[in-house]
Amino acid sequence: MDRVSISRSERRVLETLGSQGSPIYIDMLASLTDIPVSQVASLIEDLRSKGLVECVREGYLSIEVTDEGELYRRLGLPERRSIRRLLEVGAIPVAKLAEEVGLTDMEAKIAGMWLIRRGWAEVEEVDGVKILKPRVESEPEPTPDEKLLGDIGFEGLIPIEASRDIMEALSILERRKLIEKDVKHRVSVRLTDYGLKVVRGEVEVLEEVTRVTGDLIATGRWRNIVFKPYDVTLPVYQLYPGRRHFLRQVLDYMRRIWVEMGFKEMEGPIVETAFWDFDALYVPQDHPARDMQDTFYLRNPCLGDLPDRSLVERVKAAHEYGGGTGSRGWRYVWSGEDARRCLLRTHTTCLSARTIAKLKSCDLPAKFFSIGRVFRNETLSWKSLCEFYQTDGIVVDEKATFAHLLGYLKRYFTMLGFRDIRFRPAYFPYTEPSVEIEVYHPVYGQWLELGGAGVFRPEVVEPLLGMDIPVLAWGPGLNRIVMMNYGINDIRELHANDLRQLRELPDWIGV
Amino acid sequence: MPVVSVRLRDFCSLIGLDLSIDDLKDRMPMMGVAWEREYEDGFDVEVFPNRPDMFSVEGLARAYAGFIGVSEGLRRYDVREGGPTVYVDRGIESVRPYILVALIDGVNLSEYALESVIQLQEKLHISYCRDRRKASIGIHDAGRLEYPLTYRAVRGDELRFKPLDFDDELTPEEILEKHPKGIAYGHLVRSYGSYPILMDARGRVLSMPPIINGEFTRVTTATKRLLVDITGLDIDVVSSVMKILVCNICERGGVIYTGESIYEYDTPLGRRVKAPILEPYRMELNLDRACKLIGVNIGVDDALKLLRRMRYDARIIDRGIIEVYVPPYRVDIMHWVDLAEDLLIAFGYDKVEPIIPAIATIGGENPLELFTRKVREVMVGLGFQEVMTYILSNPRDQFDLMRTSRSPCVEIGNPKTLEFTICRLWLLPCLMRVLASNKHNPYPQRIFEADDVVVLDPLSETGARNLRKLAATSAHVEADFAEAKAVAEALMRCLGLRASYKPISHPSFIEGRAASIEVDGVEVGFLGEIHPEILEKLGLENPVAAVEVNLESLYHIVRKRSGSVGSAYEVSNRFKASKSAHTSTG
Structure with missing residues (x-):
């Protein structure tokens, strides 16, 4: 024997259909079952797919009466009102029709035209005056279009295959702009034979349930029911979990790499003095990087304090003639006032300088890293920001060599997911030897510069540390790594905070 | 960094070998120049600014020939006595005090060579000479010159001469007004009221340093004898530029005749200075x-x-x-x-074989960073999306937008745009801006930022210090005070803290719907419903509930409670002054 599973609501629909016996419109069904129309439609769809009901889609004419039509429906058409009056008084001069019947001039014209067209009256000329006279003995029967206009108020719906008379009447009313018509559709539903059997109880019916409820479980009723199957291919609503910013994810990952490699975090002020940002790193005071167009100098605070005098003297000497470093120096007169100028740090390397200055020989060997924001007086564009993150690392170790530097770099970039790494000579004012790191990007199919590194110059280390030992330093190009990973071409997107992007971009997985 | 264009044929003939672009592309970077691009008959390389000797093809070829082992050792140039003399007038000392001159005889100025000399001069000017300020170069056809030369300062209307590329004779003042180079470099001399002029024995003008040469000594491919003059403010740089210039020019042959400058005043090198000194x-x-x-x-x-x-x-x-x-x-x-x-x-x-040395060091993060990450984890768990906005801001956003009065903050002296003129004092305005730029995205929008602001601190070495804060906003139809408070309480609970809340009046929040957050008697932040005027200004149609917290205060409290005795990363000086920090924004 057949079995079918239907929900309670579906059963209600089926039973209503069964009691009606004939096709029934959906809106009607909705009011009979007391289920919202939208829900009825989807129930019908489910029932149809189970072969229990069938639907018929019918076209119909939807009629709307215009304002003019509505007026005539109440008072009667102008010609109807005119013939009544004509029959009463026998004859009316054309020019007096409006006044006599109580019509507007326009209505009087319409009335005259239709009196003649319907053959209810004629015009005679007497002494040069046009006079209307009735051609009928008594008031004519209502015409089909008049009847229709009168009825519309009650029905408003006309089957699309209406009789010829009705269609003609409709077209008259439409031409007279008394109605507007439109073709619409509606669905009527009726039981199939199978559906009829179900209603009669000739088929075994299982109850179908949509939601798993506590009640179902507690009562054990879940054993006797069937859960309604879902269309698993349908789209569902979007969930947006709280997330870290995609840039933060990379920063946190880099932080982990540094820590795993045994580096300790450095920290320092965003507002720096030129001394720590430039002078301590042996950047001469007329170096282009110190220009106003590259560096944000501050109005408030304007000048900061220099560190202890002996350190300042050592830095000054290194710049001017090399001091005790064995260097020739930059050969100019170093200005303490320039070094006091406050600025927004242009790199995180100033943190390395501060850290080295605090080290004692018993702290060695030591490894440090920093991740922080830096500032450049650039014009914001797709390839440059005036504020961005940088990361830096140093190794202070008496036995450190350039070969170690390459070792650290290779390891560091391998942990960032790059397999092929190569090194070539480079130049930075505070390192010697200096090296540029290039990695092969398999997707881009080319070698990319990913950052600079080197051994700090003795002119940097000796004044800060009081001794000349190698300090390895590097700072990978952080933005580039982030942008490559996320396929971002416009660097401004890193801080655009478009929620769509923040919500949609995949997490940084690392490698 | 200076980009130098090289003609392959010229480069090869200088080295005396046939080289392929592919080969050069591979090997030149290993010598220490960055490959820019290649084209039909040559290539561009980027030369590091510390190597002005490679700002022209001759210098690049000299270095590369050594690098690949074609010619090794010190390059020696033919230097002889008996070059031109220049008398330096006392009046120039305060304007552009140093000049060196030298003569090169027997140069062969092919088209390539001439092109290269001009390129070298330009690159040196821009980079090593700091846009002609420290030193500038004049290269002249010495054929018609009569010696000795004179270098002196003249008044703006004292004489006229025909500058390069002009048909008319102009006075120095007119050159500053009309000549493109005068317009570009006039600022280097204008303030002195007099102008440096180098002239020959008959008073004919060779150049007006550092602006323009005279048409009279224009160099062409027919030139056989070159006079080089270098003037400037730094005699070290002037002398270095002279060396680089004559050495590179003489890579193509020629004899250098040492010139002599006779000063009416003292210089670091004396009153009679010879150049170039090419001793290694x-x-x-x-x-x-x-x-x-x-x-x-x-x-x-x-x-x-x-x-x-x-x-x-x-x-x-x-x-x-x-x-x-x-x-x-x-x-x-x-x-x-x-x-x-x-x-x-x-x-x-x-x-070089990369080596990782076996040294033991202990890594670790700054505890404030660790703490901040905990806070971020909580916020993410509460369904908030992290945003990262700029520390750079402006008073309109930081104060006016938020209806707070303007207060002292870190101000940039040379801002490029009105958008970035100060450092932010609090995060909430930044989040409000983010909400304003995301009106097209689906709601609810719950966002937060946990990062630094910068506050003035006269006690600190640089007059300001970083301060770690947290701000969160929730924008949606039903966002209200209760949500803001629930978020703050959830955060405190996760950090093991209990806060108390007191009503406050704050211009950024609706009156009667703002509270301060206090932990252990310390005010650590505030929360409430954002004032409708702010929403209106930003065109936001949803209510916004907001919280801002001083994370350093919280960190301090948490550490004190856990009895932590401090670490290598002691940040105590960071929170000493932080108690008053957030109240400074109103």
């Missing part, structure tokens, strides 16, 4: 130290050979001590580490 600079290199720095063992013989490839002369003078003669054009060599790097370049960066 002698240095000593301790090979053992160099090898320790590099981390590779290089034998003495190899080291000598490698140094010679970098165009030094080198010989062993003592055990492990190498005497190195540095060519005069190598103005970048100031320490033995510079020689060590050259040794390394010649050895080959690609031949």
Whole structure:
């Protein structure tokens, strides 16, 4: 024997259909079952797919009466009102029709035209005056279009295959702009034979349930029911979990790499003095990087304090003639006032300088890293920001060599997911030897510069540390790594905070 | 960094070898120039700013010929006495005090060579000469000159001469107004009220440094004798530029005649200064130290050979001590580490085996960073999306938008845009801006930021310090005070803290719907419903509930409670002054 599973609501629909016996419109069904129309439609769809009901889609004419039509429906058409009056008084001069019947001039014209067209009256000329006279003995029967206009108020719906008379009447009313018509559709539903059997109880019916409820479980009723199957291919609503910013994810990952490699975090002020940002790193005071167009100098605070005098003297000497470093120096007169100028740090390397200055020989060997924001007086564009993150690392170790530097770099970039790494000579004012790191990007199919590194110059280390030992330093190009990973071409997107992007971009997985 | 264009045929003929672009593209970067691009008959390379001697094809070829072992050792140039003399008038001392001149005879100025001289001059001007300020170069056809020369300052209308590329004679003042170079470089001399002029024995103007040369000594491919003048403010730079220029020009042949400048005043080099001095600079290199720095063992013989490839002369003078003669054009060599790097370049960066040394160090994060990450985790768990906005801001956003009164903050002296003129004091305005730019995105929008602001602090070394804060906003139809407070309470609960809340009046929040957050009697933040005027200004149609918290205060409290005794990362000085920090924004 057949079995079918239907929900309670579906059963209600089926039973209503069964009691009606004939096709029934959906809106009607909705009011009979007391289920919202939208829900009825989807129930019908489910029932149809189970072969229990069938639907018929019918076209119909939807009629709307215009304002003019509505007026005539109440008072009667102008010609109807005119013939009544004509029959009463026998004859009316054309020019007096409006006044006599109580019509507007326009209505009087319409009335005259239709009196003649319907053959209810004629015009005679007497002494040069046009006079209307009735051609009928008594008031004519209502015409089909008049009847229709009168009825519309009650029905408003006309089957699309209406009789010829009705269609003609409709077209008259439409031409007279008394109605507007439109073709619409509606669905009527009726039981199939199978559906009829179900209603009669000739088929075994299982109850179908949509939601798993506590009640179902507690009562054990879940054993006797069937859960309604879902269309698993349908789209569902979007969930947006709280997330870290995609840039933060990379920063946190880099932080982990540094820590795993045994580096300790450095920290320092965003507002720096030129001394720590430039002078301590042996950047001469007329170096282009110190220009106003590259560096944000501050109005408030304007000048900061220099560190202890002996350190300042050592830095000054290194710049001017090399001091005790064995260097020739930059050969100019170093200005303490320039070094006091406050600025927004242009790199995180100033943190390395501060850290080295605090080290004692018993702290060695030591490894440090920093991740922080830096500032450049650039014009914001797709390839440059005036504020961005940088990361830096140093190794202070008496036995450190350039070969170690390459070792650290290779390891560091391998942990960032790059397999092929190569090194070539480079130049930075505070390192010697200096090296540029290039990695092969398999997707881009080319070698990319990913950052600079080197051994700090003795002119940097000796004044800060009081001794000349190698300090390895590097700072990978952080933005580039982030942008490559996320396929971002416009660097401004890193801080655009478009929620769509923040919500949609995949997490940084690392490698 | 300066980009130098090289014609392949010219480059090859200078080296005396046929070289392919592909080969050069591979090997030149290993010498220390960055490959830019190649084209039909040549290529562009980026030269590091410390190597002005390679700002032209001659210098690049000289270095590369050594690097690949075609010609090694110190390059010697034919220098003779008997060049031109220039008398330097006392009046120029306060304007542009130094001048050196030299003569090169027998140059062969092919089209390539002329092009190259002009390129070298331009690149030196821009980079090494700091846009002509420290030094500037004049190169002249010496054919019609009569000696001695005079270098002196003239008044703006004292004389007229025909500047390069002009048909009319102009006075110095007119040049500053009308000549493109006068317009571009006039600022270097205008303030002195008089103008440097170099003229020959008959009073004909060679140049008006650092602006423009005279048409009278225009150099053409037919020129056989070149007069070079270098003027400037820094005699070291003037002298270095002279060396680089004559050496590079003479890579194509020619005899250098030493010129002499006779000053009416004292200079660091005396009153009579000869130029160029092309004696190599002698240095000593301790090979053992160099090898320790590099981390590779290089034998003495190899080291000598490698140094010679970098165009030094080198010989062993003592055990492990190498005497190195540095060519005069190598103005970048100031320490033995510079020689060590050259040794390394010649050895080959690609031949150094990367080593990770076995040294034990203990890594670790700054505890405030760890704490901040905890806070971020909580916020993410509460369904908030992290945003990262700029520390740079402006008073309109930081104060006016938020209806707070303007208060002292870190101000930039040379801002490029009105958007970035100060450092932010609090985060909430930044989040409000983010909400304003995301009106097209689906709601609810719950966002947060946990990062630094910068506050003035007269007690700190730089007059300001970083301050870590947290701000969160929730924008949606039903966002209200209760949500803001629930978020703050959830955060406190996760951090093991209990906060109390007191009503406050804050211009950024609806009156009666704002509270301060206090923990252990310390005010750590505030929360509430954002004032409708702010929403209106930003065109936001949803209510916004907001919280802002001073994370350093919280961190301090948490640490104190846990009895933490401090660590290598002691940040106590960060929170000493932080109690008053957030109230400074109103």
